[in-house]
Amino acid sequence: MPATSKSTAPQASGPGAAAADPALPKANRRVAQAADTRAHIVATAGRLFDANGYVRTTIESVAAEAGVALQTVYNSVGNKAALLSAVLDAAASGPGARQVLELMQERTRNAPDRGALMVVLADWFVEVHQRTGRIMTVISQAAAVDPDVAALEQHRALQRLERYHEAAAAVRERGGLTSGMTDGEAAAAIWSLGHPQTFRALVGSAGWTVEAYRDWILRALTAALA
Incomplete structure (x- = not known):
């Protein structure tokens, strides 16, 4: 697993992702955005596992398909087994x-x-x-x-x-x-x-x-x- 770096996860896009409500306090918006990003990554991983199987689905392919940085996948969910979980x-x-x-x-x-x-x-x-x-x-x-x-x-x-x-x-x-x-x-x-x-x-x-x-x-x- 790559070393954890201090980075901000981009706002998720795609099916199941929702924009954070601007009326929420800033800290709550960050939490909501992080939850949306995680849900989007997990949904993407689910589609790839289903289509390609476990071995052919890589963290890199999940990140690319989800449109997020590789480190964001690790920060939001974890390694490949954690994604499956x-x-x-x-x-x-x-x-x-x-x-x-x-x-x-x-x-x-x-x-x-x-x-x-x-x-x-x-x-x-x-x-x-x-x-x-x-x-x-x-x-x-x-x-x-x-x-x-x-x-x-x-x-x-x-x-x-x-x-x-x-x-x-x-x-x-x-x-x-x-x-x-x-x-x-x-x-x-x-x-x-x-x-x-x-x-x-x-x-x-x-x-x-x-x-x-x-x-x-x-x-x-x-x-x-x-």
């Missing part, structure tokens, strides 16, 4: 750009009973896998050639497992897990059933429709967490 975050968050953890906590709180919570989980897996499927494939392929991406893939898998402890606790609060399953075991069941590779195998390789996958995972989660 940011693209995954953006894909998982979706158009509203809400943090996934915050979004799922809200949906979980609003589920009135165990059946509704199973629907929340099933619908989420359908939603997130369709948005992140392509970038997850890039990550899986890149992990074989880049140790940083392999570490990223492992970290994200363990992060998902940890976060599903909250879902398991919510199931228990709504009368589930009566078989004696612990919250940790329930989190592992949610994690394995909703794993991105399972979605890719069933929908991408086995030819299942998304609707068939959704029906299956709803039944599987309900049976596993009863």
Whole structure:
């Protein structure tokens, strides 16, 4: 990675970039401009990863396509693995750009009973896998050639497992897990059933429709967490 230099990131241009509001205080305008620049770089990287794959997508090509200096990419996002991680975050968050953890906590709180919570989980897996499927494939392929991406893939898998402890606790609060399953075991069941590779195998390789996958995972989660 090039040494960090003190430079001002140019205002992002292109899809998804917005001009900073001149009515904002100067410091806030700089923050807004930096956020727009970062979002523009991440969106550009996502398109290049999708079109060219991980190996052929370089930091230099991202910078050139985004119309920013090379150092701006490093300053705004980080190295190539960090770009991939940011693209995954953006894909998982979706158009509203809400943090996934915050979004799922809200949906979980609003589920009135165990059946509704199973629907929340099933619908989420359908939603997130369709948005992140392509970038997850890039990550899986890149992990074989880049140790940083392999570490990223492992970290994200363990992060998902940890976060599903909250879902398991919510199931228990709504009368589930009566078989004696612990919250940790329930989190592992949610994690394995909703794993991105399972979605890719069933929908991408086995030819299942998304609707068939959704029906299956709803039944599987309900049976596993009863």
